Structures are given as C-alpha cells and as structure tokens.
Amino acid sequence: MQRRDFLRASLAGATAALGLGGTIEQVAKGRVGADLPSILRQRTARLRRLDDVLGGGDTFRLYQAEYETTKALVKSASTTETVGKELLAVLAEQAQQAGWAAFDMGDHARAVQLYKESHNLATTANSDSLVGNSLAFLAYVEILTNPASAVTIAEQSCSAIRPSAPRSARALLHERRAWAHAVAGNASAADAALTAAKEALREEEQSPQPDWSSWVDEQELEIMTGRCWTELRRPLRAVPVLEKVLRGFNDTHARDKALYSCWLADSYLMAGEVEAAAGVAANVLTLSAGVSSVRPRQRLKPVLETLQLNRNVPEVRAVLEQASGI
Known part of the structure; x- marks a missing residue:
C-alpha cells in the first residue's frame, strides 16, 4: 500500500525511479537513428512496470502522453524504411499499453480506439505478434457485450501470429482465446486453447521475449485456467x-x-x-x-x-x- 501511495503521489518521481531520464523529446534529440527504436522500447518496458502496482486511473494519462509524443516524433522523423517500421512497432506497443490503462479505468470506448490504432500501426510495421495482440485486446473488450463475436476475434488473433513467433506471445494469445471461449460457454475449445498456451510456454527458446508478453508464465496460465473453469461453472x-x-x-x-x-x-x-x-x-x-x-x-x-x-x-x-x- 505504501509503495502504491508513493508512486501515485508523484508519477514524475516514479518515472525517475524507473530510470527514465527526461522526456521522449530529450531522449530522442539528435538520436533519430538505428538505435532509437531500442531506446524507446526500453523506455516503454520500464513504464509498463507501473502497471504492476497502479491502476489505469493512475497510469492512463502518462501512457497516453508517451504514445502521443512518440507519434509526433515518428511523423516528423526522417529515417530509413527499416528504422521507420521499428518505430511504428514501438508506437503500436505504446497504443496497446495506453489502451489497457483506459480499459482498466473503465473507458472501454477509448480502449477500443487505441487497440484499433495499434492494429493499423502493427500491420504497417509488419509485426504479426503485435497485430495478434491488438486483436486479442479487442476480443477482451468485446467479451463484455458479445462473447460470440469475441471468440471470432480471438481466433483471428491466434491466426495472425507466426508459429515461429516468441513463445510467450503465442502463449498469451492462446490463453486469451481460451478466456473468450470460456465466457462463451465453449468448454472443449477453452480447454484446447489452454493446452496450446501451455505447450507454447514450455518450448525452449534462446532469444529474449518481448517485454509486453514476458510476464506470461506458469503462474499466469494457472490463474487463467482457474478463471476459465469458474466461468464454465x-x-x-x-x-x-x-x-x-x-x-x-x-x-x-x-x-x-x-x-x-x-x-x-x-x-x-x-x-x-x-x-x-x-x-x-x-x-x-x-x-x-x-x-x-x-x-x-x-x-x-x-x-x-x-x-x-x-x-x-x-x-x-x-x-x-x-x-x-x-
């Protein structure tokens, strides 16, 4: 509770504690080169840590500001095609982060808007993992009003991602597909999706996992398993x-x-x-x-x-x- 109160009291202090030196403009000044996507990706990952202890009502404005600032930077930057696509992928990731905070604080319309923007950005960036994740997020919102439609979107999210994509990303999309099926009452499909998630997570992989899916582990899958079986009565x-x-x-x-x-x-x-x-x-x-x-x-x-x-x-x-x- 004390840590939550401390971080909430000063998001500026919180970002400093996370090792975020200055604004995006200051970080990027004179550095719109091949290393900028990596710098911004690391910054986004550090900001994501705030979501571990704070709710969307505390983090949304910060995440939204980061997204809008990066969007302006990408629009004005003169880069190679490769660097440009990497920057769009970072922007898609930031849109998802802001969308999640909006969803968490109850602004579903804003969340959907950000997820759709993320989908467009990820598509342009040719990032199948982020395309899939944007669809999974959209399905997560759709579940609240139309579980059958959510199932369709969740299935599309898993179809969008390559078999060679990072195992944690594939596990995340499969478990969200399981959740859509569980809410829709499809027990066998939910169980199959949970199995697919576990199989993906147990694969050995030497390459680093993307930060936005690296939190998916055995504990997370057990939680989702319990949630699914509860929904299935x-x-x-x-x-x-x-x-x-x-x-x-x-x-x-x-x-x-x-x-x-x-x-x-x-x-x-x-x-x-x-x-x-x-x-x-x-x-x-x-x-x-x-x-x-x-x-x-x-x-x-x-x-x-x-x-x-x-x-x-x-x-x-x-x-x-x-x-x-x-």
Whole structure:
C-alpha cells in the first residue's frame, strides 16, 4: 500500500525511479537513428512496470502522453524504411499499453480506439505478434457485450501470429482465446486453447521475449485456467487451481490479486461454501482499496449480490457491512 501511495503521489518521481531520464523529446534529440527504436522500447518496458502496482486511473494519462509524443516524433522523423517500421512497432506497443490503462479505468470506448490504432500501426510495421495482440485486446473488450463475436476475434488473433513467433506471445494469445471461449460457454475449445498456451510456454527458446508478453508464465496460465473453469461453472476444477496459485501471489500486486480472487469467491459459492466465499470477498475489498481500477469491484459485485441471500451467516454479514462502508 505504501509503495502504491508513493508512486501515485508523484508519477514524475516514479518515472525517475524507473530510470527514465527526461522526456521522449530529450531522449530522442539528435538520436533519430538505428538505435532509437531500442531506446524507446526500453523506455516503454520500464513504464509498463507501473502497471504492476497502479491502476489505469493512475497510469492512463502518462501512457497516453508517451504514445502521443512518440507519434509526433515518428511523423516528423526522417529515417530509413527499416528504422521507420521499428518505430511504428514501438508506437503500436505504446497504443496497446495506453489502451489497457483506459480499459482498466473503465473507458472501454477509448480502449477500443487505441487497440484499433495499434492494429493499423502493427500491420504497417509488419509485426504479426503485435497485430495478434491488438486483436486479442479487442476480443477482451468485446467479451463484455458479445462473447460470440469475441471468440471470432480471438481466433483471428491466434491466426495472425507466426508459429515461429516468441513463445510467450503465442502463449498469451492462446490463453486469451481460451478466456473468450470460456465466457462463451465453449468448454472443449477453452480447454484446447489452454493446452496450446501451455505447450507454447514450455518450448525452449534462446532469444529474449518481448517485454509486453514476458510476464506470461506458469503462474499466469494457472490463474487463467482457474478463471476459465469458474466461468464454465466447474468449481471442482477451478477451486484447487486458484487456491494454490493465489497463496503464492504477492499482495503488492493488489489489483490483480483482488481481481483473480473474485473467481475463487465465485467458485466457492457454486460449491456451496458460503463462508469461504465471504472470506475471499473480504480480502478482495481490502486489497482493492485505493487501487485506481474499476475491475475488481465490478467483478465482485455479482458475488456480493449472491451473498445477500445468506445474510444470516456471520461471515457474510461482516463482508456486506465492509462493502457498504467503502
């Protein structure tokens, strides 16, 4: 909590702590050469670390400003075709980062706009991995209103990426495809996509993974597995997976732990474990306090509504009182 408060208090100080010297204009001054895409890519990766501890409401303006500044730089720069395409790929990555922050703070229209811009940029840059990821992001938003359409887009995202693409990127797109299928109720397709993600991640690869997908690991796939089985109303499969992985999940990543715990609470309810569900819901409320993200409370809302049916249970009564006081 102290670290989140410190970073939120001064994003300028946070960027300095991340080793970001100056603005993009200062970094790029006199350096629009072959090394500039790498410099900007490293800068983008460092800024991404803020998302580990802060919500989109805190990071969006910073990510959006970086994207707009890079866009102006790319527009005015005179470079070779190769360097130009690399800069467009960095710009596509920054658009996705800003889009994610917009989504996290609840501005879905802005997120979609940024994801579509990213798709166009990645296509021009001939970056199949970023093309696929932009589609996966679009599917993630589409799930909220049209799961069947989201499945189509998620399938397209996996078709867009080469078999030789980085394993973490392929794993990420497959697990997001699994999520779309799970929300749409397609159990066998979701299971097949999860298997594809695990197989991709277990491949040996010597080359570095792109920072935007390097966070995908066995823990992340276990979380997605538990989430999928919860959506598919299979609590006996979901609960053991989610219990295990959340025990080892650091509270520093409060938004993500709170969000993922919602699916555990939901699975407990499906299994008839009302007291356990209430205990997890209470922890979600504690973890998400002060986090500038709408998603944990949105995901917890139906859990709390179901718990209302068991107000006579002391643990339930306590968490409902806790929720009403926030």
